[in-house]
Amino acid sequence: MAVTLADVAVRAGVSAATVSRVLNGNYPVAGATRNRVLRAVEELEYVVNGPASALAAATSDLVGVLVNDIADPFFGIMAGAVQSEIGEPTAERGGPKLAVVCNTGGSPERELTFLTLLQRQRAAAVVLTGGALEDDAHRVALTGRLGRLESAGARVVLCGRPPLADTDFPAVTFDNREGARRITEHLLTLGHRRLGYLAGPQARTTTRHRLEGHRAALAAAGLAGDAARLTVRGDYGRSAGYAGAVELLAREPELTAIVAANDTVALGACAALRDRGVRIPEDVSVTGFDDLPFAVDATPALTTVRLPLHEAGVRAGKLALGREEPPADGVVTCGGELMVRDSTAPPRDA
């Protein structure tokens, strides 16, 4: 079998307890002893047995990160940020943590399943990223699972979704409502009057908040009447954006602007417009959320709302490790103000 603590102890001529203390560095150990142990570790190529250590210490150095779609750079950026933050050795206790990125695919059942698996691993923390499902049954189930995780000693952090009712898990949030309101207001200021909206999947917090902001801006301009007709729902994928744009044009050929619930959807919409010979942004202006770098590189005419994904991930990582105390209300609003990257054109008949 593999080299164990005991082997190292023998080689260094000390007890197992001492080796453990050296490795964890939480106890005073004489310099000479310490060096002897470290040398033995090197020579034997000793690697700690994580499970054994987790069992004895009743906690592991795994941090679960749940994402809705791992192939979406939106989540990739946040997950990468979380990992880079928790990967740094903590002062207080233990070495670097390992991020376990779990891809729920947006499925509520898988979300719960992963949480169970993470609890089974005795994860030190769990970060739930991206919009949450707004469904009572699921909310109750989720609250239960997270509660059990917490009482098993895991920290729970929400990132990119609002606080969970009846809990006090810290949440790192984006101001989706205001961002959507501002971008629509911006389009209205330019003179657009027939705006289509490509909403995200049903019953998601991000979908609802962004849609609310959009509607609020329309209402303020007295354009609420057409809102429902010019809203198409779909998931957060590009094909939904493609199909949605086609549908919007069918409903309103005189459309001059499209607001999409995220960049991926916006890109799909751009593809549809081009396939139909519509020029962007001269004929129709397209805007999205997220500000994924390649999206605007590929389509410079695409205007997006910048969400500070990386920053959110880092903050979530800090909260997950207890390196940062959450504010009294538990909500960290990330990025302060949303930025609108501006390359939008006025409508052709303005």
Added chain:
Amino acid sequence: MAVTLADVAVRAGVSAATVSRVLNGNYPVAGATRNRVLRAVEELEYVVNGPASALAAATSDLVGVLVNDIADPFFGIMAGAVQSEIGEPTAERGGPKLAVVCNTGGSPERELTFLTLLQRQRAAAVVLTGGALEDDAHRVALTGRLGRLESAGARVVLCGRPPLADTDFPAVTFDNREGARRITEHLLTLGHRRLGYLAGPQARTTTRHRLEGHRAALAAAGLAGDAARLTVRGDYGRSAGYAGAVELLAREPELTAIVAANDTVALGACAALRDRGVRIPEDVSVTGFDDLPFAVDATPALTTVRLPLHEAGVRAGKLALGREEPPADGVVTCGGELMVRDSTAPPRDA
């Protein structure tokens, strides 16, 4: 503390051993007993203690997936595929495995560090994705680490990189060389004669193979002379593509085509061209590798070589779990033939 196996055993009126058997399902247990145990598990909301189980069984249900850049959908797609494959309960042993996605950021040191962390967790398998670094010192270090992992009982699978010398780890590979050769040949057939090449980072297998294929096609057409002058190196990011395209245009203003080492680089190149008023594909045709869906949606004029990322991930997952036996030579070439998605224009003076 949390509910333990013993608690369940008491509640169900059986021994701990029996509960363990029911939970692992590898042993015959009477139907009635079984039900009683399962009911007790439900009532007590029992969750297996992973570390304890891993310690006793000397193996965990974690599978490590190393990626070079988690924010790049190229890796997201593969990692997602691996996870969906290993997430299904195995017939032979144990429930669903949990994928640990580790973001190396392309750093060789971090690659080694993560492997140590995974060994510490007693990972059941490790999948290394994406191009490998071609550096002797690192290769030796990597071989050593992987060897130790293997002798600790972990399966090792390479995905998107060639087999590792002096080892027999199975490898799922793409035919990068032939793909690059074909796409360049394709451009030559259309009449292009001044082709720029945006190569990936130094000393990566993917970079070298793709460049070799490109050069082979040029050589076959008697155009090898200009190859070195019209090759610019950079990393696999979009800004490298942007800068690279600018550099290429400076070196050769009469350029009619650019081949990029991947889609992300190609998108950066497209952005640069547009910023300089160059039309795509009328003035310059841009091609890339990977065939990331949003890339071609955003830029329909972009032609790419399709790599079957999802399929590769699934195959890697199967190999990692031993659900599929590797062929005799250990190499699974994925996708058979590379496809060129065709929307390339002939050069303006053809």
Added chain:
DNA sequence: TTGAAAGCGCTACCAG
């Protein structure tokens, strides 16, 4: 500052 020893919760072997 160090050692001895008692578990942590589970698996798997050996009886029955």
Added chain:
DNA sequence: CTGGTAGCGCTTTCAA
């Protein structure tokens, strides 16, 4: 088919 039980390798009191 089921129970008893000896560890798995580490952490952490409690003494020395």
